[in-house]
Amino acid sequence: MSVEWSWIADHAGDLTTLALSHLQAALSAVFFGLLIALPLAVVAHRIRPLRGFLLGLSNILFTIPSIAVFVLLLPVSGLTRTTTVIGLTIYTLTVLLRNTVEGLDAVPARAREASKAMGTRPLRTLLTVELPLALPVIMAGVRIATIMSISLVSVATYIGDGGLGQLFTDGFQRDFPTPVVAGVVLTLLLALVADALLVAVQYALTPWTRKRGA
Amino acid sequence: MWTLFSDLGSWLVSGEQWSGTDGIGHRLLEHLQYSLLATLIAAVIALPVGLLIGHTGKGAFLAINLASFGRALPTVGLVVLVFLAAGLSMTPVYVALVALAVPAIVTNTYAGMTAVDPEVRDAARGQGMRGHQVLFRVELPLAMPLVMTGLRLALIQVVSTATIAAYVSFGGLGRYVFDGLAQRDLVQVLGGAVLVAVVAIVLDLALSGLQRALFRHRPATR
Numbered sequence: 001m002s003v004e005w006s007w008i009a010d011h012a013g014d015l016t017t018l019a020l021s022h023l024q025a026a027l028s029a030v031f032f033g034l035l036i037a038l039p040l041a042v043v044a045h046r047i048r049p050l051r052g053f054l055l056g057l058s059n060i061l062f063t064i065p066s067i068a069v070f071v072l073l074l075p076v077s078g079l080t081r082t083t084t085v086i087g088l089t090i091y092t093l094t095v096l097l098r099n100t101v102e103g104l105d106a107v108p109a110r111a112r113e114a115s116k117a118m119g120t121r122p123l124r125t126l127l128t129v130e131l132p133l134a135l136p137v138i139m140a141g142v143r144i145a146t147i148m149s150i151s152l153v154s155v156a157t158y159i160g161d162g163g164l165g166q167l168f169t170d171g172f173q174r175d176f177p178t179p180v181v182a183g184v185v186l187t188l189l190l191a192l193v194a195d196a197l198l199v200a201v202q203y204a205l206t207p208w209t210r211k212r213g214a
Numbered sequence: 215m216w217t218l219f220s221d222l223g224s225w226l227v228s229g230e231q232w233s234g235t236d237g238i239g240h241r242l243l244e245h246l247q248y249s250l251l252a253t254l255i256a257a258v259i260a261l262p263v264g265l266l267i268g269h270t271g272k273g274a275f276l277a278i279n280l281a282s283f284g285r286a287l288p289t290v291g292l293v294v295l296v297f298l299a300a301g302l303s304m305t306p307v308y309v310a311l312v313a314l315a316v317p318a319i320v321t322n323t324y325a326g327m328t329a330v331d332p333e334v335r336d337a338a339r340g341q342g343m344r345g346h347q348v349l350f351r352v353e354l355p356l357a358m359p360l361v362m363t364g365l366r367l368a369l370i371q372v373v374s375t376a377t378i379a380a381y382v383s384f385g386g387l388g389r390y391v392f393d394g395l396a397q398r399d400l401v402q403v404l405g406g407a408v409l410v411a412v413v414a415i416v417l418d419l420a421l422s423g424l425q426r427a428l429f430r431h432r433p434a435t436r
Contacts, residue, residue, distance in 0.1 A: 062370070066374065068374070147282055158391075158392075164288070168288070172298070172381075183288070184287070187287075
């Protein structure tokens with residue numbers, strides 16, 4: 001099996017377009033996933049009885065196959081990008097919710113109480129003390145969710161979307177390996193670069209973790 | 215919307231749908247066969263690796279990077295790639311499913327091993343246990359809950375992904391999804407999707423039940 005480099009050179013523009021569309025779908029999913037998971041995690045953290053229910057529900061959603069999720073969404077949102085993003089968002093929820101709850105759980109009670117003793121209101125304590133302290137664990141979840149989403153976008157190729165996944169369908173139908181190789185390599189590259197950027201973001205956002213020399 | 219679900223109901227319960235080689239019963243068995251065999255192969259490869267990395271403390275870097283790499287690898291691409299290289303057989307499907315399951319098992323086994331209290335390990339050594347005795351009598355039993363979590367995660371992902379067998383013209387429950395997509399028969403697609411989800415959930419519940427029965431004496435780690 002040989003790769004035809006000339007094909008790749010001829011299609012550099014298409015490959016870039018597909019990669020950008022791929023990235024857009026994956027990142028939108030992580031964004032919406034965070035938007036839903038953060039408030040839910042706070043609820044699950046504060047209200048114990050709801051905790052098991054919310055975590056269990058997100059686990060069940062994770063159990064449903066991704067292709068099934070996309071297909072089940074077809075009657076709702078049709079063969080569109082919306083379906084791709086909703087499907088991927090559902091997948092990110094499990095990881096994001098679990099890590100955020102674990103991050104909030106790991107905030108030292110002392111920090112919370114000190115903030116309370118200084119007369120800070122609960123919402124402000126959450127935003128300025130608890131969430132920042134939970135950030136390393138939350139970011140670990142964001143990294144996993146991002147990598148998973150980037151890998152999963154290709155599955156949406158069955159419903160006519162799928163970014164780089166279209167290269168897999170194309171190569172399969174024409175019995176031509178080059179686009180498939182290009183698609184796999186580009187997907188891995190996107191995941192690698194996105195992950196490195198997230199590490200940099202976390203480094204910038206949590207200056208206090210550096211001095212401890214852990 | 216509601217007619218769709220009632221059609222789906224009648225699709226799922228109709229007798230003809232369940233018999234014969236195109237029937238749900240047969241497809242279900244195929245799906246189970248692919249999933250269980252792939253997870254078994256993955257476990258045979260991944261468990262020793264995870265145990266060895268955890269026991270020796272060497273290769274942690276490998277374990278962590280294998281996890282990200284495994285998560286990032288697009289399964290569909292892998293299937294098509296191996297299919298184009300090796301031709302029409304179940305090999306591409308098994309390669310992709312095993313590649314999907316190995317990282318989950320390795321990393322969870324490794325995590326379980328590193329979570330073992332070093333003092334317990336030292337105590338075992340102090341009692342004169344040899345390396346393999348420490349591994350099998352102390353570390354492995356203590357790491358077991360997380361090892362099981364890894365196997366469950368791997369199995370769920372494999373069951374979900376075994377759908378792709380139908381993409382390279384093999385059986386399994388994915389058949390309904392892909393045939394339905396080709397025939398624009400949404401009821402059939404939904405039927406296949408629902409069946410896969412049910413199989414995944416049932417297998418996960420069965421494994422977590424087994425886990426609870428086997429390790430009752432210890433609180434679950436997760």
